[in-house]
Amino acid sequence: MRKQQSVDHSRRALLSAGGMLMLGAVLQPARLWGQGASPAKIGIIGSGHIGGTIGGLWVKKGHPVTFSSRHPEELKEMVTNLGSLAQAGTVEQAVAFGDVLFIAVPYGALAQVGKDHAAAMQGKVMLDACNATAARDGAFADEVEQNGIGVTSQKYLPGTRLDPKLAIPIAGDDAQAVQIAAGLVRDAGFDPVIVGKLADARRFQRGYGQQVSAAELKQKLSLP
Secondary structure: HHHHHHHHHHHHHHHHHHHHHHHHHOOOOOHHHHOOOOOOOOEEOOOOOOHHHHHHHHHHHHEEEEEEEEOOOHHHHHHHHHHOEEEEEEEHHHHHOOEEEOOOOHHHHHHHHHHOHHHHHOEEEEOOOOOOHHHHOOHHHHHHHHHHHHHHHHHHHHOOOEOOOOOEEOOOOHHHHHHHHHHHHHHHHEEEEEEEOHHHHHHHOOOOOOOHHHHHHHOOOOOO
């Protein structure tokens, strides 16, 4: 029993550490446009579960955020609860406001957003948290599967300084726990990278915390 409790404790500690890494990465958008920069003005495109949650964390860290929606009046309660650094507006207003943009919309909507706001998005840092699924996004998901999400997103968001979804390494002996963790990472707008068993966690226990894509992380860790 004592041995089993030790294993369970290790697993919880590992997943907690992963959560801290995710939080540390997402709360520092200023790093993307200059070390030592003052709080970043952030425009959120798509203020649902992911955009609303991540944007709220940024507000609590002192960043002014404009949340946008096709129906900004529906965001009134959320921004009121977040305080004076949060405001609601249209996508056009969020794009104009933000030095950094965060997009979390159904992937099939990405092309239209890019088309409608191409001029205003030029040169801005864009954090892409969009996922493509075949059932919802159809041909867009096929394009992502064929060409990769980074290349496809850049095609539909031309002129932006596109930053791909950040990668989060996961290691564990319990396959179900690993899959649960991976799902939560995806829900938060990140890319899970399964490194291996708990013993393999040593491969990222030191030096990790860089803002890298899944492809870059796999290369750093020599994963297939």
